[in-house]
Structure formats: structure tokens, C-alpha cells
Amino acid sequence: MLDLQELQARALDELANADSQEALEQWRHAYLGRTGELTLALRSIGQLPAEERPAAGQQANQVRQALTEGFEVRQAAVNEAAMAATLATDALDVRLPGRPQTLGHVHVITQVLRDIYGIFRQMGFSVFQTREVEDDTTNFQLLNMPPDHPARDMWSTFYATTPGVLLRTHTSPGQIHAMRQFYPDPFRVILPGKCYRYEQVTTRSEHMFHQVEGLAIGQNITIADLKGVLEHFARQMFGPERKLRFRASYFPFTEPSAECDVDCSICGGAGCQLCKHSGWLEILGGGMVHPEVLRNGGYDPDVYSGFAFGMGPERLALLKYGINDIRLFYANDLRFLQQFG
Numbered sequence: 001m002l003d004l005q006e007l008q009a010r011a012l013d014e015l016a017n018a019d020s021q022e023a024l025e026q027w028r029h030a031y032l033g034r035t036g037e038l039t040l041a042l043r044s045i046g047q048l049p050a051e052e053r054p055a056a057g058q059q060a061n062q063v064r065q066a067l068t069e070g071f072e073v074r075q076a077a078v079n080e081a082a083m084a085a086t087l088a089t090d091a092l093d094v095r096l097p098g099r100p101q102t103l104g105h106v107h108v109i110t111q112v113l114r115d116i117y118g119i120f121r122q123m124g125f126s127v128f129q130t131r132e133v134e135d136d137t138t139n140f141q142l143l144n145m146p147p148d149h150p151a152r153d154m155w156s157t158f159y160a161t162t163p164g165v166l167l168r169t170h171t172s173p174g175q176i177h178a179m180r181q182f183y184p185d186p187f188r189v190i191l192p193g194k195c196y197r198y199e200q201v202t203t204r205s206e207h208m209f210h211q212v213e214g215l216a217i218g219q220n221i222t223i224a225d226l227k228g229v230l231e232h233f234a235r236q237m238f239g240p241e242r243k244l245r246f247r248a249s250y251f252p253f254t255e256p257s258a259e260c261d262v263d264c265s266i267c268g269g270a271g272c273q274l275c276k277h278s279g280w281l282e283i284l285g286g287g288m289v290h291p292e293v294l295r296n297g298g299y300d301p302d303v304y305s306g307f308a309f310g311m312g313p314e315r316l317a318l319l320k321y322g323i324n325d326i327r328l329f330y331a332n333d334l335r336f337l338q339q340f341g
């Protein structure tokens, strides 16, 4: 006699432990498949004595219904658990990605200015900040250029509505501020900042550019000190292989005066548009502080002497990086600027 009760209990027990699609499929095959235990049991009913068959058939159908329903319930539970596990691990992220913040870096001219500060710091110079908006007196008159002095033509100012007020054309008026600040002590400073000139913009000239003024005041300072400082600076900035030349020049606020050129790195000295086909690019003007300017700063020219210079960081950057057009610095083209990141 078939023990269908025992088969049902055993099958449902196993079903409760089936926790994957594969285990469920194996279970279905073992009990309800074509060669499954229940299927075979149902087939064997035909061999029972006739009087036992109806009861056995009824019971077998109840067992089959119980197993089929049990399978469907268990399968739904396993599917639901599998879905929950997938959602927990491979959750679909429907948020938009954030906008990346691009990191900036300091402008190439700021980098060159910092290089300049570093080199002069080694030589004992400190940085002295002065104003960009100046008056005619400090920009010109106290630097030995009274109204109508022809040397004023070298530095054309922008038009300003307030008489006597202007955007400084060079950092040299800072000499007066520094001397009046430090008097009566000896001192060494550099004065960096922007200058503004109403002049033709070319590959080597902008109407807004930087200068770094240098000023050393003390006793027994000579032009040899100026030359030594500038030579040391150029070697540190450009390396020992670059050529440097001093030319006699004229500035109303220095006597004697000189200008300093570096051999052009674009053409290697052969001549190009940047260096006006001379093979040299002027980087600074300088000289010994004029006695009248010393006096305007408060210092007695019979006791004190000093040197001053004014260099152009944009020109230095052209030479240092082999750039052939000064206008690139302030055209705000990221393709150019990002090369110096």
C-alpha cells in the first residue's frame, strides 16, 4: 500500500528548504516530473485492487494539489527574495551625475612674479606694495619730469576725468613712496604691480602689463651693485647659457641710466618679429637714482646713493617659455593658459 501521507510530508519539508530557482526545479522534477515520485505513485494506483482504487485516487489527487500549490507559493517567495537581493546590490541609480568642478591654477604671469620675488628674496629684497592710481606729481614731477618735460612722451597716460589723477605708467612712482616710508634707513625693496600705457599693442607690448621695480638705498651703493644684482637675477631666471647685455640709456630719474636686454629665445638671436630683428629683447631699464629724486624721497644725495630698475614680467615670460606674442597672456584662451598648470 502506498504511503501518500508520508510522501506529502516529506515533499513539503524539502520544498521549504528549496531557496533558489535551481533547487525548486530539482524538487519539481523529483516529485511532479514525468518520472517523479508522485507521478509514479499515481500510475501505480491502476495496479491496486479495484475496491481500493477510488479512495487511493482521491487521496493522490489531494496530494498532487497540495504539492502543486505548495510549489507555486514557494516559487513566488523565492522569486521575491531574489528580486529584493538584486535591488539591494545592483540598485539602479537614477540620479544625474554631478557637474565636475574644474580646478584652476595661478596665471603664468603670477607664477613668473613669484619666481621674481623668490630670486630677490635671496638677495635681501622685500616686497613693497604701492598704488595703481597715482597723481601726476608722483608719476612724473617727483621723478624729475616737470609738466611739458619731453621725456613724458615715453609714457602716454590713459585719459582720466579727474585732473592730475592717472593710472600709473610705470612702477617708478613707488620709489618716492618707499623712500618716504623708510627714511632715514637704508633699504632694499621690489615693487611689483600693474602699469597702464596708452600705446600701440604689438607682439611685445600691451597697454596693461606688470612691472617689478627694484630700489636699493644706502651709503656707498654703486652701479657695480646694480650690475651684479641684475646679472645674478638673469642667471637665476634664465639659466647660465642665456646672454645679457647692458646698453647706455636715458631716464630722467636715474643718472647714469641703462637698459638691459636678453638674447631672444624665439629666434636664438637670428632676428624675428618679437625682437624687432635685433636678436635681443629689452627686459628692463635702470640706473643710479638721480640726486633730485633722492632728495624728493627725503634722502641727502651727498650721503646716500642708490640704484633702481624696472623690469617687465611679461617680457621675461616670453623669453622664459619661448612665447612669441605678449597678447596671449590676457586673451583668456584656456588652451594657452592651461599649458602652465
Ligand code: FA5
Pocket (backbone or CB within 6 Å): 154, 169, 170, 171, 172, 197, 199, 204, 205, 206, 207, 208, 209, 210, 211, 213, 251, 253, 254, 257, 282, 283, 284, 285, 286, 287, 308, 309, 310, 311, 312, 313, 314, 315, 326
Ligand atoms: C620704465 O618704465 C622705467 N620706469 C624703468 C626704470 C625704473 C628705469 C627705474 C630706471 C629706474 P620702460 O618704459 O623702458 O622704463 O619700461 C621698463 C620695462 O617694462 C621694459 O623693459 C619692458 O620689459 C616693460 N614694458 C614697458 N612697456 C611695456 C609694454 N607696453 N608691454 C609690456 N611690457 C612693457
